[in-house]
Amino acid sequence: MIEIRDLEVAYDQDIALKELNLSVPAHSTCAVIGSSGCGKTTLLYALAGLVRPQSGSIVIGGKSVSGIRKETGLVLQDYGLLPWKTVRDNLAFPLKARGFGAVETSERVGAMLEELGLESLGHRLPGELSGGQKQRVAIGRTLVLEPDVLLMDEASSALDAMTKELIQNLVLRLHRERQFTLVLVTHNIEEAVFLGQRILVMADGRVQEQIDNPYFGEADFRDHPSFFEMSLKIRRRLYEQA
Amino acid sequence: MSRLKGEMRQLGGDRAQSGDRTKSDDKSQRRLRSSASLRGSWLQTLYGMLAILLFWYVMHISVGSAAIPAPHTAILHFLRIFPGELSKHLLVSLGRISVALLVSLVLGGALGLWMGVSERADRWLSPVVYLLYPLPKIAFLPVLMILFGLGETSKIMLIIIIIIFQILVAARDGVREISKELYYSVLSLGIGRSGLYRHLILPATLPKIMTALRICVGVSISILFFGENYATTYGIGYFIMNSWLMADYVEMFSGILALSLMGFLLFKGIDLLEARWCRWTRLTRRLTDVHK
Ligand SMILES: Nc1ncnc2c1ncn2[C@@H]1O[C@H](COP(=O)(O)OP(=O)(O)OP(=O)(O)O)[C@@H](O)[C@H]1O
Numbered sequence A: 001m002i003e004i005r006d007l008e009v010a011y012d013q014d015i016a017l018k019e020l021n022l023s024v025p026a027h028s029t030c031a032v033i034g035s036s037g038c039g040k041t042t043l044l045y046a047l048a049g050l051v052r053p054q055s056g057s058i059v060i061g062g063k064s065v066s067g068i069r070k071e072t073g074l075v076l077q078d079y080g081l082l083p084w085k086t087v088r089d090n091l092a093f094p095l096k097a098r099g100f101g102a103v104e105t106s107e108r109v110g111a112m113l114e115e116l117g118l119e120s121l122g123h124r125l126p127g128e129l130s131g132g133q134k135q136r137v138a139i140g141r142t143l144v145l146e147p148d149v150l151l152m153d154e155a156s157s158a159l160d161a162m163t164k165e166l167i168q169n170l171v172l173r174l175h176r177e178r179q180f181t182l183v184l185v186t187h188n189i190e191e192a193v194f195l196g197q198r199i200l201v202m203a204d205g206r207v208q209e210q211i212d213n214p215y216f217g218e219a220d221f222r223d224h225p226s227f228f229e230m231s232l233k234i235r236r237r238l239y240e241q242a
Numbered sequence B: 001m002s003r004l005k006g007e008m009r010q011l012g013g014d015r016a017q018s019g020d021r022t023k024s025d026d027k028s029q030r031r032l033r034s035s036a037s038l039r040g041s042w043l044q045t046l047y048g049m050l051a052i053l054l055f056w057y058v059m060h061i062s063v064g065s066a067a068i069p070a071p072h073t074a075i076l077h078f079l080r081i082f083p084g085e086l087s088k089h090l091l092v093s094l095g096r097i098s099v100a101l102l103v104s105l106v107l108g109g110a111l112g113l114w115m116g117v118s119e120r121a122d123r124w125l126s127p128v129v130y131l132l133y134p135l136p137k138i139a140f141l142p143v144l145m146i147l148f149g150l151g152e153t154s155k156i157m158l159i160i161i162i163i164i165f166q167i168l169v170a171a172r173d174g175v176r177e178i179s180k181e182l183y184y185s186v187l188s189l190g191i192g193r194s195g196l197y198r199h200l201i202l203p204a205t206l207p208k209i210m211t212a213l214r215i216c217v218g219v220s221i222s223i224l225f226f227g228e229n230y231a232t233t234y235g236i237g238y239f240i241m242n243s244w245l246m247a248d249y250v251e252m253f254s255g256i257l258a259l260s261l262m263g264f265l266l267f268k269g270i271d272l273l274e275a276r277w278c279r280w281t282r283l284t285r286r287l288t289d290v291h292k
């Protein structure tokens, strides 16, 4: 589904990504972990077609990425909600701008709000929401567009431990139901282990290691010894890179 | 499935805190709050008027000159002449200012947004803007008179070339202040260029533009006064200067009252538009309210 070959991205003179190769099968999930500044966000921007690579290629669904791809959804760390639009309008405006009629827009938005437990918050402004609620709205806003690729950056890093796990559960459930290909950037080892079918360890703008996570998606995965094993393994690899 | 429900309920935990507050509850509360603040704003206006009247009385008594008539004399005269002559002058002035504000808003706003969005436009236009901005443009009045004649156009142009920069710079800076993350988030929704302007760029810059507009109202009233002192027998500026020359100070103060009324209405109008269009900014303002 996603094929990256010899990708190199630079900001002016600073090289942020180099010789990056990656392939993510359709409908699978991939967690990207690495220390601050190693290029994780840049990788997502490149996948979303927001920054132009110096060299190399990104192919999604058989087509080379050059610019915004309508079937790719992006959720960034600060949620990216429009503070002047209510929750409902934040979900509705991309649909309307893409030419959906009022009836279909309202149906889709209503269903999504319900699915995310946000029905009663539809008329609120983002400034009147908690962090976890904003995160759900941001996820909902990309999902109403029915993407086949979802890119998430630090999806839960600003949330408390409890809310963090609930958001992770939600993402896992939505992935099961909707089968999008997920690339998720995180600082958090547990999050990478819980949500990554494959875990990428990045350092210095390169993918240093790809670790398959055979236990991904097991029931109550967090309570199993295998979860701790995996977490330990990732932690060791991270320290080796540092 | 029931586990999923549980998860959702937990996720909505913060909702439980506020009880089962429904949409209509929230709305009626909001209405209550806004009507209370409306009443508050009228009380504030009343207070402002009383404070100024008091100061005026004090000046009237302590200076003891005909140049500062008693407030009640001026107000009574104002009420007498307003329906006839004075309102005509006021409307002419209001028309001139409105046209100038509107043209500046559209032209300056569009140019500023363009400079904010396009790095190239900014590179080529900013130096020009920075060189023109601080010039004393009143000094160009003779040039304007030659170019646009002595009529309305030169008066309105004078206001425009002074206030347009304020709006232009506000719009440009407003675009620049949009965070990269917000920009990318919205861009990734695939809503196209016009969608980007309509849903992100315009609303994001609007509060800044409204603030600039408010400053422009004050400035344009002062400039108007200047512009209405040549080649016209209409306008509140003319009315005031004329009364002054005839040493009719009660009449002059009636004109000043009319001018302040016009300024007040313009400011209130902008406040109303801002309250309607920029409601979201009120969530973050008023840091001092936090501890109440
Ligand atoms: N706009 C920019 N201009 C110049 N350099 C940049 C820019 N954005 C990022 N960089 C540099 O590119 C490198 C990768 O940045 P990136 O934001 O992708 O890192 P990250 O892994 O997401 O970090 P974090 O975990 O802190 O979010 C860093 O060295 C950073 O300094």
Ligand SMILES: [Mg+2]
Binding pocket: A040, A041, A042, A153
């Ligand atoms: Mg980052």
